[in-house]
Amino acid sequence: MNNAGGKGCVDSNIKTTSQSTVRALYWLGDDLRMADNAIFSDIAQHAQQLMIVYCIDPNWFRTTQYQAQYLGKHRLRFLLESLRALDEALNQYGQQLHIVYASAQKSLAYIIQAHDISRVYRSDHCGADEQTAWQSIQQQCPDIQYSTMTTQTLFHSQQLPFELAELAPTFSQFRKQVENINITAAADTISWLPPMVALKQQDKQLQAWLSYPDWVPQTQMMSNVFCGGEAQGLLQLECYFSSNLAHHYKEMRNELDGWECSTKFSPWLANGCLSARQVVSALQQFESQHGASQSSQWILYELIWREYFHWYGFKFNKQLFRFSGISGRKPLTSFYVQRIQAWKTASTPFPLVNALMKQLNDTGYMSNRGRQIVASCFVNELQCDWRYGAAYFQQQLIDYDVAVNWGNWQYLAGVGADPRGARHFNLEKQQQTYDPHGLFINAWLGREVLQQQDEVNAAYCMDSVDIADWPRS
Numbered sequence: 447m448n449n450a451g452g453k454g455c456v457d458s459n460i461k462t463t464s465q466s467t468v469r470a471l472y473w474l475g476d477d478l479r480m481a482d483n484a485i486f487s488d489i490a491q492h493a494q495q496l497m498i499v500y501c502i503d504p505n506w507f508r509t510t511q512y513q514a515q516y517l518g519k520h521r522l523r524f525l526l527e528s529l530r531a532l533d534e535a536l537n538q539y540g541q542q543l544h545i546v547y548a549s550a551q552k553s554l555a556y557i558i559q560a561h562d563i564s565r566v567y568r569s570d571h572c573g574a575d576e577q578t579a580w581q582s583i584q585q586q587c588p589d590i591q592y593s594t595m596t597t598q599t600l601f602h603s604q605q606l607p608f609e610l611a612e613l614a615p616t617f618s619q620f621r622k623q624v625e626n627i628n629i630t631a632a633a634d635t636i637s638w639l640p641p642m643v644a645l646k647q648q649d650k651q652l653q654a655w656l657s658y659p660d661w662v663p664q665t666q667m668m669s670n671v672f673c674g675g676e677a678q679g680l681l682q683l684e685c686y687f688s689s690n691l692a693h694h695y696k697e698m699r700n701e702l703d704g705w706e707c708s709t710k711f712s713p714w715l716a717n718g719c720l721s722a723r724q725v726v727s728a729l730q731q732f733e734s735q736h737g738a739s740q741s742s743q744w745i746l747y748e749l750i751w752r753e754y755f756h757w758y759g760f761k762f763n764k765q766l767f768r769f770s771g772i773s774g775r776k777p778l779t780s781f782y783v784q785r786i787q788a789w790k791t792a793s794t795p796f797p798l799v800n801a802l803m804k805q806l807n808d809t810g811y812m813s814n815r816g817r818q819i820v821a822s823c824f825v826n827e828l829q830c831d832w833r834y835g836a837a838y839f840q841q842q843l844i845d846y847d848v849a850v851n852w853g854n855w856q857y858l859a860g861v862g863a864d865p866r867g868a869r870h871f872n873l874e875k876q877q878q879t880y881d882p883h884g885l886f887i888n889a890w891l892g893r894e895v896l897q898q899q900d901e902v903n904a905a906y907c908m909d910s911v912d913i914a915d916w917p918r919s
């Protein structure tokens with residue numbers, strides 16, 4: 447059993463073993479870093495041999511029930527870069543990262559048995575599929591030890607002043623409950639790791655799983671300002687806090703574009719290349735040197751939102767994906783295949799939404815304001831089932847985080863942690879406020895679109911784009 451719901455943070459299901467040598471297997475997930483990683487620290491203390499594995503599952507590239515892939519090409523590129531960087535870092539410890547191209551459920555039990563592994567480590571994960579896979583491996587290999595630890599959240603579960611079942615129904619209540627909890631300082635990188643477990647080189651099945659398969663899409667030719675890996679994440683952390691930007695965060699964070707408008711930590715946080723505690727430690731250091739401001743404190747406020755959604759994911763688990771969310775109220779939306787396709791391919795009647803979706807499709811990133819606008823349009827103007835939008839974000843976003851993504855979508859669709867119900871953003875007002883001169887639309891869609899929109903606006907008014915004329919299929 448995963449310890450997500452319990453109070454302990456380590457060794458949720460350790461069974462006694464007669465073996466004196468701990469031969470550990472670390473199954474990596476959203477924890478692709480060396481520093482501030484409780485699992486590596488525990489391994490350094492308790493294991494004598496170690497195998498480190500990441501599983502890339504063929505199912506991630508198949509179309510899901512929500513008409514999207516689990517992992518699109520931008521996410522894959524960032525992930526592969528992060529894995530490569532971690533492997534290079536591990537080489538300095540005489541270790542190696544083995545990428546297994548098979549589902550964890552299918553491959554890990556076999557690997558564990560073939561290599562006589564006595565303890566398996568895994569970071570706590572609030573995702574339902576991840577928890578199912580973890581339980582399945584324990585059922586397949588019941589006689590070894592299992593350790594789960596917290597690597598993603600700011601707080602350990604035992605620091606929370608309530609049982610998980612009592613998690614506050616709104617963010618504001620949660621924030622008040624946790625605002626005085628001391629955030630543990632980020633830990634340094636460990637100085638030693640045990641030697642590698644020797645791979646069964648002759649094992650044909652294992653060799654097949656370790657060979658790069660043809661079903662993984664190519665990402666070599668793709669470039670992006672976001673480059674995966676721990677060193678790149680730490681560089682962004684250092685660059686951001688060596689500037690004065692934190693003192694302007696609050697007034698700039700709603701901009702639609704611009705590297706400096708927000709921290710851009712999310713892809714590294716989501717993949718675990720950076721920990722939330724490392725961000726808070728860097729923020730505290732910045733404030734000790736340059737003073738705290740409402741703006742710098744707002745960064746912490748947003749990280750508490752992230753924290754809330756993570757515990758929300760642990761608590762609600764499968765309900766994250768339910769049409770009626772956690773509220774139990776079914777929204778008045780449906781599955782309109784052509785509207786969903788238009789939204790995904792940036793060809794709705796709304797230029798601002800199209801520009802934002804083009805940005806997402808081209809880069810795998812979109813600002814928070816942008817995400818709110820396109821999600822609101824999806825649910826309100828296009829009247830589509832929010833889960834199809836969330837699943838498309840899941841495919842596209844390089845910072846995809848199961849709890850934060852599905853939690854935010856629920857919030858906007860009015861079925862989540864918001865007593866006020868669905869959020870409807872007035873698209874015309876949003877455009878006037880955040881893109882008054884059409885620079886964002888122009889940058890992503892080109893000048894003609896703006897001219898066409900001017901003509902449409904002159905003839906009617908923007909509100910007259912009538913979605914009722916759209917196909918109901």
Ligand SMILES: Cc1cc2nc3c(=O)[nH]c(=O)nc-3n(C[C@H](O)[C@H](O)[C@H](O)COP(=O)(O)OP(=O)(O)OC[C@H]3O[C@@H](n4cnc5c(N)ncnc54)[C@H](O)[C@@H]3O)c2cc1C
Pocket residue numbers: 699708709710711712713715716745748749751752753755812813814815817818821839843845846847848850851852854855858
């Ligand atoms: C519909 C929707 C889906 C989203 N999906 C994701 C997702 O899959 N992964 C993800 O990391 N963020 C998601 N967000 C939240 C937010 O948009 C991104 O975290 C943010 O835009 C990332 O850019 P940044 O790092 O520059 O953020 P900053 O504004 O600099 O914020 C700092 C950090 O705070 C956290 N944060 C900021 N906004 C939120 C928020 N609304 N909810 C929770 N945490 C937040 C992030 O970890 C972020 O890196 C989503 C928001 C919406 C509205």
